[in-house]
Amino acid sequence: MYSITILGSTGSIGESTLDVIAQHSDQYSIFALTGCRQLEKLAQQSIQYNAKYAVVTDESSAKRLTSLIMDLKGTTEVMFGSDALSEVASSNQVDIVMAAIVGAAGLLPTLSAVKAGKKVLLANKESLVMAGSIFMGAVKQHSATLLPIDSEHNAIFQCLPDNYNDGDQPSVKKLILSASGGPFRTWDMQKISKATPEQACAHPNWSMGNKISVDSASMMNKGLECIEAKWLFDTTMDKIEVLIHPQSIVHSLVQYVDGSVLAQLGNPDMRTPIAHGLAWPQRLASGVADLDLSEIAQLTFEQPDLVKFPCLQLAYNAAAEGGNAPAVLNAANEIAVDAFLDGRIGFTAIAQAVEKTLDSFDFYEPESLDAVQDSDNRARSVAVSVIKRIES
Ligand code: NDP
Numbered sequence: 001m002y003s004i005t006i007l008g009s010t011g012s013i014g015e016s017t018l019d020v021i022a023q024h025s026d027q028y029s030i031f032a033l034t035g036c037r038q039l040e041k042l043a044q045q046s047i048q049y050n051a052k053y054a055v056v057t058d059e060s061s062a063k064r065l066t067s068l069i070m071d072l073k074g075t076t077e078v079m080f081g082s083d084a085l086s087e088v089a090s091s092n093q094v095d096i097v098m099a100a101i102v103g104a105a106g107l108l109p110t111l112s113a114v115k116a117g118k119k120v121l122l123a124n125k126e127s128l129v130m131a132g133s134i135f136m137g138a139v140k141q142h143s144a145t146l147l148p149i150d151s152e153h154n155a156i157f158q159c160l161p162d163n164y165n166d167g168d169q170p171s172v173k174k175l176i177l178s179a180s181g182g183p184f185r186t187w188d189m190q191k192i193s194k195a196t197p198e199q200a201c202a203h204p205n206w207s208m209g210n211k212i213s214v215d216s217a218s219m220m221n222k223g224l225e226c227i228e229a230k231w232l233f234d235t236t237m238d239k240i241e242v243l244i245h246p247q248s249i250v251h252s253l254v255q256y257v258d259g260s261v262l263a264q265l266g267n268p269d270m271r272t273p274i275a276h277g278l279a280w281p282q283r284l285a286s287g288v289a290d291l292d293l294s295e296i297a298q299l300t301f302e303q304p305d306l307v308k309f310p311c312l313q314l315a316y317n318a319a320a321e322g323g324n325a326p327a328v329l330n331a332a333n334e335i336a337v338d339a340f341l342d343g344r345i346g347f348t349a350i351a352q353a354v355e356k357t358l359d360s361f362d363f364y365e366p367e368s369l370d371a372v373q374d375s376d377n378r379a380r381s382v383a384v385s386v387i388k389r390i391e392s
């Protein structure tokens with residue numbers, strides 16, 4: 001029996017994880033669940049999965065959650081704050097941690113799980129974008145097992161040679177990340193500039209949280225994923241390519257030096273990479289429907305359009321810059337996406353705000369987590385003032 005903490009259980013990845021776990025309750029039990037705003041859902045999950053602990057961000061949410069759990073006659077103990085998040089991610093009663101908090105808020109608890117040497121299922125790509133070097137250093141130092149849940153990275157992980165990390169890296173020529181192109185792939189720039197949050201969140205293939213949905217529409221998500229891939233697979237940006245594949249069936253590909261290209265295919269359902277991560281190196285049924293290629297009939301591929309989707313180019317630039325540039329990119333993007341979702345700025349202003357924020361920084365190599373967090377904080381305040389200027 002494996003004991004699991006799900007950081008961000010109330011979100012899209014969190015719910016898919018619980019769905020897979022429910023299918024295998026003889027093998028997996030819940031130690032802790034965490035959420036932020038959706039307290040009713042967290043209370044209900046805590047009861048249904050008999051969680052030992054439920055963690056929220058602040059005291060007033062904790063009081064409300066405690067009373068919701070008492071009303072449901074549950075026994076889950078409620079905690080709050082960032083120390084509590086780190087505690088349930090690193091407890092010696094936990095075997096597996098699913099890191100599925102969205103954004104920079106996921107960094108510290110995920111890193112706590114890594115430092116405790118856990119098996120960490122990484123959905124929170126922002127932690128690697130912000131602090132890739134420190135994060136991967138900690139994985140090595142504490143012998144954590146890091147398994148990628150982002151579908152592209154999980155696909156690449158499945159297609160790499162077994163001894164990739166022990167000498168077989170030169171046999172790999174390229175990592176090819178597929179991208180659906182998002183809901184605006186076929187729109188012209190004029191139409192994209194008028195896109196509403198609802199349209200941006202209506203992803204054609206995947207059902208996801210709002211932030212990553214907007215990132216997919218702007219293709220910032222693919223940019224973040226290139227940086228994520230660089231760190232996860234210890235490679236350089238010139239070996240990473242993006243390929244638009246609107247059907248989201250081929251989840252990514254690995255090109256070998258001998259001309260072989262290995263790909264992982266499946267229906268677009270996050271329960272596949274989640275089940276893969278949970279059971280690795282074994283396999284586990286996930287509840288995902290069998291792939292019917294004759295029904296799908298056609299798989300198509302095209303190059304990304306960097307003019308229509310400037311966020312992808314901005315991410316490439318930040319990756320090339322290195323140091324704290326990706327952390328600045330990520331923080332500015334989080335602020336800009338929030339402003340877009342709030343209706344304060346238009347869709348194209350997301351890229352403008354990120355670009356202006358990046359332009360105002362002198363980059364350096366952040367040697368410590370404090371330095372990363374300082375870059376993140378400063379980028380947020382610059383982005384807020386850039387957006388105020390765009391609003392007025
Ligand atoms: P959601 O928005 O659906 O869920 C986010 C989770 O994080 C929720 O549980 C939310 O709580 C919690 N949360 C939000 N803000 C905070 C905070 N400040 N402190 C603590 N917890 C917080 O996101 P997704 O599930 O879609 O994505 C989660 C992560 O996985 C992201 O990093 C995303 O990039 C990555 N990912 C997601 C994929 C997907 O298919 N959804 C695919 C690949 C990667 P609450 O809802 O209670 O407020």
Ligand code: MG
Binds near residue numbers: 150151152225
């Ligand atoms: Mg992805």
